[in-house]
Amino acid sequence: MTPLIAIAAEAAEQKSAEVTDWAGRLGWVAGLLLFVAFVYWLMRQGWKWRGSLQSDLPELPTAPDRTGEATLTLSGRYHGSTTAGQWLDRIVAHGLGTRSRVELTLTDAGVEVVRPGANDFFVPAAALRGARLDKGIAGKVLAEGGLLIITWEHGGKLLDSGFRSDRAAEHTAWVEALNSMNAVSTTTEGIAR
Secondary structure, eight states, X not given: OHHHHHHHHHHHHOOOOOOOOHHHHHHHHHHHHHHHHHHHHHXXXXXXXXXXXXXXXXXXXXXOSOOOSOSEEEEEEEEEEEETTOTTOEXXXXXXXXXXXXXXXXXXXXXXXXXXXXXXXXXXXXXXXEEEEESEETTEEOSTTOEEEEEEEETTEEEEEEEEESSGGGHHHHHHHHHHHHHHHHHHHHHHO
């Protein structure tokens, strides 16, 4: 009987498992949720502050009634606009910081940018300053040459707008077409002066 007495004595000495402290856990979860909400609020305030700093940028141009026949079209994603040459200085004024789907149409009049769920805009041919392939803009980084960057002037400020086609092979044709348009408009402007 000694083994039974030893087992009974050992069982009596064992303590039950600690009960979960629900009040402490709920306090930590509530604190974490408040911290996340505070960080989100700070990010939103920063976005608004950036928009107010860029309030000197005029309203975006809209497409004229007649833009002419489409030279090129592209459907894909709009990744944002930045100050030209500064790929991290995002422009948020007038909805230019909102990423969205995009339909681009190139005509002799310029580039029409149609964004479902965001502000559409138009880049007149006279405002085009060039195009290139790049790998990053406004916090979006892709493979080398994965983005079509269009440089244009608006309100006396040079902007870079980044687009990615659903078919990346189209990027080269867009760069060539936009740069040839820019060469023609630069030559014409030089003659006019």
